[in-house]
Amino acid sequence: MPDIVLATLNAKYIHASFGLRYLLANLGPLRSRTQLLEFDINPRPGDIAEALLAQKPRIVGLGIYIWNVAPTTEVVAILKRIRPDLIVILGGPEVSHETGPQEIVRLADYVITGEADLKFAEVCGQLLERGTPLNRPDGHPLPIGWGEGRGEGLPKIIPAPLPDFAQLTLPYGFYDAQDIAHRILYVEASRGCPFSCEFCLSSLEVPVRAVELPTILNALQRLLDRGAKQFKFVDRTFNLSVPTSRAILEFFLERHQPGNFYHFEMIPDRLPDALREVIARFPAGTLQFEVGIQTFNPQVAALISRRQDYARLADNFHFLRAHTGVHLHADLIVGLPGETVASFGAGFDQLIALRPQEIQVGILKRLRGTPIVRHDAEWEMVYNPQPPYEILQTKLIDFATMQSLRRFARYWDLVGNSGNFVETTPLIWSGGASPFHSFRHWSDWLYARVQRTDAIALSRLMESLFIFLTGEIQLAPKFAAETMWRDYQRGGRRDPPEFLREFLTATDAPRTRDRAAPLKRQARHLAAGENAGLAMPPRLANVRPDV
Numbered sequence: 001m002p003d004i005v006l007a008t009l010n011a012k013y014i015h016a017s018f019g020l021r022y023l024l025a026n027l028g029p030l031r032s033r034t035q036l037l038e039f040d041i042n043p044r045p046g047d048i049a050e051a052l053l054a055q056k057p058r059i060v061g062l063g064i065y066i067w068n069v070a071p072t073t074e075v076v077a078i079l080k081r082i083r084p085d086l087i088v089i090l091g092g093p094e095v096s097h098e099t100g101p102q103e104i105v106r107l108a109d110y111v112i113t114g115e116a117d118l119k120f121a122e123v124c125g126q127l128l129e130r131g132t133p134l135n136r137p138d139g140h141p142l143p144i145g146w147g148e149g150r151g152e153g154l155p156k157i158i159p160a161p162l163p164d165f166a167q168l169t170l171p172y173g174f175y176d177a178q179d180i181a182h183r184i185l186y187v188e189a190s191r192g193c194p195f196s197c198e199f200c201l202s203s204l205e206v207p208v209r210a211v212e213l214p215t216i217l218n219a220l221q222r223l224l225d226r227g228a229k230q231f232k233f234v235d236r237t238f239n240l241s242v243p244t245s246r247a248i249l250e251f252f253l254e255r256h257q258p259g260n261f262y263h264f265e266m267i268p269d270r271l272p273d274a275l276r277e278v279i280a281r282f283p284a285g286t287l288q289f290e291v292g293i294q295t296f297n298p299q300v301a302a303l304i305s306r307r308q309d310y311a312r313l314a315d316n317f318h319f320l321r322a323h324t325g326v327h328l329h330a331d332l333i334v335g336l337p338g339e340t341v342a343s344f345g346a347g348f349d350q351l352i353a354l355r356p357q358e359i360q361v362g363i364l365k366r367l368r369g370t371p372i373v374r375h376d377a378e379w380e381m382v383y384n385p386q387p388p389y390e391i392l393q394t395k396l397i398d399f400a401t402m403q404s405l406r407r408f409a410r411y412w413d414l415v416g417n418s419g420n421f422v423e424t425t426p427l428i429w430s431g432g433a434s435p436f437h438s439f440r441h442w443s444d445w446l447y448a449r450v451q452r453t454d455a456i457a458l459s460r461l462m463e464s465l466f467i468f469l470t471g472e473i474q475l476a477p478k479f480a481a482e483t484m485w486r487d488y489q490r491g492g493r494r495d496p497p498e499f500l501r502e503f504l505t506a507t508d509a510p511r512t513r514d515r516a517a518p519l520k521r522q523a524r525h526l527a528a529g530e531n532a533g534l535a536m537p538p539r540l541a542n543v544r545p546d547v
């Protein structure tokens with residue numbers, strides 16, 4: 001039985017916990033006495049506690065994030081009720097700041113704040129030394145401060161000094177064959193961010209530290225040798241050091257195999273020729289860039305201390321869409337201080353014109369520790385006290401309007417991002433009106449009709465969209481049906497939904513029953529070829545209202 005269990009609740013099964021693997025890799029002699037247990041957020045807290053207790057550990061270390069703090073609080077409460085002697089150590093971004101008022105912190109024995117790669121091993125070593133086979137055989141005195149959190153010496157809140165990569169054992173050997181075959185593999189070439197966007201936790205993570213290039217390339221090579229195909233870099237700004245990002249991209253390009261996929265988070269206004277040249281050589285659909293823009297309103301950007309060159313950003317988007325096969329995922333945030341509905345909408349329209357394949361419309365969250373709280377009084381920021389602490393209203397956007405924008409974000413995900421409506425989405429604004437206003441009209445209309453934002457079957461969503469397009473904005477039914485049918489087939493489906501059949505000719509609709517497996521989201525965008533971005537295809541300018 002292990003002395004230590006390291007566990008966390010991931011957002012979903014496919015997300016492997018990278019942080020815990022770092023802790024495990026750096027446990028030194030305690031590694032062989034440690035068990036890694038991962039869950040997702042769906043099982044009942046009682047079942048998770050049962051699985052942890054079944055290992056009969058002396059220490060349980062739990063990784064706490066915004067997506068799991070609520071269920072993990074219940075897990076800790078149960079653990080301590082059943083086994084009061086069990087030592088519970090917490091760590092992770094959610095408990096690294098503002099620990100004072102947190103219930104989960106109250107319930108636990110220790111919290112190690114910050115990057116605990118090395119500190120966790122040190123603390124466990126100290127705790128296990130007491131009265132165990134690990135007890136100091138050499139008779140040295142116990143470490144200073146030992147045991148205080150339990151009335152025995154160690155403080156309850158233990159800050160971890162920032163480790164340098166040179167001190168760390170990399171964790172990639174702890175991705176097992178199952179992880180490599182079925183889960184997203186997180187990797188990192190650097191930690192920290194030099195920027196200071198006030199809504200973001202990474203703005204506190206200075207300085208930027210990088211893994212030595214040969215070291216990370218070796219690690220990536222070993223993963224490739226073991227059959228890894230999908231890599232998601234968690235570096236906050238992958239394109240910060242151009243020579244390093246170029247070297248990593250070159251590395252992947254030289255070893256590229258069909259089915260390989262690489263995801264990077266990029267700052268949008270930094271894409272010099274040295275990067276453009278190598279990016280353009282990747283096969284279409286193999287690179288994904290997550291590009292935070294957050295706001296197109298320069299006053300709002302200044303308020304939240306976000307520096308951004310909008311002209312360069314636009315130029316880089318044009319380049320990426322025209323000359324590369326990169327899948328672009330761009331982020332905007334609703335509810336920033338100083339942002340109105342009109343300025344958000346104008347930004348959304350600007351982004352549509354830049355034609356990324358996906359737009360993530362995020363609702364502002366007040367992450368613990370972030371300096372955005374300095375705007376609370378002036379901009380009357382009201383956040384939900386429950387995780388993920390989303391904005392409820394501001395001085396400029398009241399609660400009801402924020403709710404409508406929240407639904408807009410959700411429906412945008414279902415329609416604009418899903419890849420199920422690549423050609424159909426631009427029809428929503430095909431009259432030439434603002435995409436934002438048109439999509440908001442559809443979003444409000446849809447909510448009035450279905451009264452929900454989740455668990456909407458694709459067939460119901462499609463039928464609602466067809467009724468909206470042909471009724472509310474009066475597109476010709478045959479034209480709308482043919483467009484939807486092309487989208488539907490792009491997903492690998494062969495059987496038209498009942499409500500479309502009367503508008504499709506026999507050649508449009510091969511009424512077969514063979515159902516191919518639906519394609520992945522990015523593949524549906526890719527299959528749409530030239531129309532895969534979100535801007536209105538030029539030929540649509542002429543179709544309204546009755547083609």
Ligand code: B12
Nearest residue numbers: 010011015018019061062063065066091092115116201202
């Ligand atoms: C991968 C990731 C995800 C994945 C989920 C991963 C998973 N395992 O389930 C996905 C994409 C689903 C996701 C979603 C979201 N995420 Co996210 N995500 C990340 C990301 C990019 C990488 C995490 C990582 O692996 N880091 C590298 C490792 C080494 O660091 P680490 O995990 O922090 O671990 C270290 C310490 O925290 C600590 N530690 C960790 N566990 C433990 C355990 C113990 C016992 C101890 C002592 C210490 C300890 O030591 C580790 C080693 O140094 C981070 C940003 C980043 N680069 O870190 C954001 C981040 C974690 N996400 C964040 C946010 C806000 C979100 C979203 C709310 C964003 C949104 N959509 O609005 C959503 C929420 C999802 C939901 N369902 O509700 C915030 C976290 C805020 C918080 N308080 O938890 C971060 C930090 C981004 C940011 N800069 O603001 N995310």
Ligand code: SF4
Nearest residue numbers: 193195197200202236
């Ligand atoms: S939003 Fe991006 S650029 Fe800004 S601080 Fe966070 S990681 Fe850095």
